[in-house]
Amino acid sequence: MxxxxxxxxxxxxxxxxxxxxxxxxxxxxxxxxxxxxxxxxxxxxxxxxxxxxxxxxxxxxxxxxxxxxxxxxxxxxxxxxxxxxxxxxxxxxxxxxxxxxxxxxxxxxxxxxxxxxxxxxxxxxxxxxxxxxxxxxxxxxxxxxxxxxxxxxxxxxxxxxxxxxxxxxxxxxxxxxxxxxxxxVDTDMIRPNPEARFDLPDGRVLRPGDEVLTFVNRNLEPYRGFHVFMRALPEVLKARPKAQVVLIGGEDRGYGRMPVDGKTWKQVMLDEVGDRLDLGRVHFVGRVPYPRFMALIQVSRVHAYLSYPFVLSWSMLEAMAMGAHVIGSATGPVQEVITHGHNGELVDFFDVAGWSAAIIEGLADPATKDHLRAAARQTVVDRYDxxxxxxxxxxxxxxxxxx
CATH class of the missing domain: 3.40.50.2000 (Glycogen Phosphorylase B;)
Structure with missing residues (x-):
């Protein structure tokens, strides 16, 4: 045809x-x-x-x-x-x-x-x-x-x-x-990789087993919970002094509107919480080539995914396919895929303290989340391969x- x-x-x-x-x-x-x-x-x-x-x-x-x-x-x-x-x-x-x-x-x-x-x-x-x-x-x-x-x-x-x-x-x-x-999702290609490495802009190298928290979206914006994630970070970094946080995403307009003062949402949130963050451990790497995205998720210990009730991002399913421990927002598009305690964890979108607590727990004792990682990949293999x-x-x- x-x-x-x-x-x-x-x-x-x-x-x-x-x-x-x-x-x-x-x-x-x-x-x-x-x-x-x-x-x-x-x-x-x-x-x-x-x-x-x-x-x-x-x-x-x-x-x-x-x-x-x-x-x-x-x-x-x-x-x-x-x-x-x-x-x-x-x-x-x-x-x-x-x-x-x-x-x-x-x-x-x-x-x-x-x-x-x-x-x-x-x-x-x-x-x-x-x-x-x-x-x-x-x-x-x-x-x-x-x-x-x-x-x-x-x-x-x-x-x-x-x-x-x-x-x-x-x-x-x-x-x-x-x-x-x-x-x-091409689960033959998008899979865990124990040999993965992610090079930070300052020359440090992250590998599987390191204490890495990740956040990925096309643009850093409230539609994908960037503001909630940033507000959760001060408590996370305070409780986990060795954690490294890596955020992928641009600063352009995304699905929602831009701030009214001409700033980007990154600037707005750094103005709000930046003085409570160890910015030497918070890495904004912008948009990256797809192999770099994969490498980051493959070294991640906890991956946070938040979304308004809106279109589900490919990146969440791809993170699950790579065996990530995904903590997702308890919103409709995410709940269609993630069942709390089975193949990931869910937190109320607006519960900043709940996000901090869940992320801290995931970073502190990753072995207790291995069953979630395995089930996350199996979910994608079974339903979205x-x-x-x-x-x-x-x-x-x-x-x-x-x-």
């Missing part, structure tokens, strides 16, 4: 699937934004979209429909100038790119990656009272952000979400159209769903 993937940051969630389908003999092409610099072996077609500022409650849909129009214009070019006609289109609906592709290729099966649906209550919005609750206009804006996501799902022949919790963010009438299959669990189901979904 001819399969067209659509993703503004391709390969994104299709990083394993597209290659696997190509190996099965399918002709795979990806439509992505013009400045996407991600590396991939899949052929690319590109669209260019320049956002036009729009005010009011329709601004979100206007932006996403504009991107969808740009993607459709590129698609018309593929069809009319090159004779391209896919059998299957599989696109992420998050940026509106798939909204008009049915008009370009009405005979193609349209599959939709339905990652998450915003709500005014019960999910990430209004979760953290520290940053204020939504006013009336913000509530309406949140509802307005649903439009392109619902539109994309309604148009599709079939939809897919990576976790049950994320699929359940959609209302029941739409939820019944969604199949749950995770993107997959790329080659043996997820890829076969994903391939079947693309080849047959909505036919």
């Amino acid at each position: 001819k399969i067209l993937f659509v993703h503004q940051n391709f390969p994104g969630q299709f990083r394993y699937l597209a290659g696997a389908l190509a190996k099965r003999g399918h002709d795979c092409l990806a439509l992505t934004r013009f400045d996407n610099a991600q590396k991939t072996a899949i052929r690319l077609a590109r669209y260019k979209y320049e956002k036009t500022p729009v005010q009011g409650f329709g601004s979100s849909y206007s932006d996403h429909a504009g991107r969808g129009g740009a993607a459709a214009a590129a698609a018309f070019g593929l069809r009319d100038r090159h004779g391209y006609s896919p059998d299957v289109i599989f696109g992420h609906s998050g940026w509106g790119e798939t909204l008009f592709l049915r008009e370009v290729w009405p005979e193609a099966r349209l599959l939709n990656y339905a990652e998450f649906l915003y709500r005014t209550e019960g999910l990430d919005t209004n979760f953290d009272p520290e940053f204020g609750m939504l006013n009336n206009a913000q509530r309406l804006n949140t509802v307005a952000r649903q439009a392109h996501l619902v539109h994309g799902l309604v148009l599709a022949d079939a939809s897919l979400s990576p976790t049950r919790w994320q699929a359940d963010s959609f209302p029941p009438i739409l939820r019944q159209q969604i199949t749950v299959i995770h993107d997959g 790329l080659k043996r669990v997820c890829l076969p189901r994903l391939i079947e979904f693309v080849e047959t769903a909505g036919a």
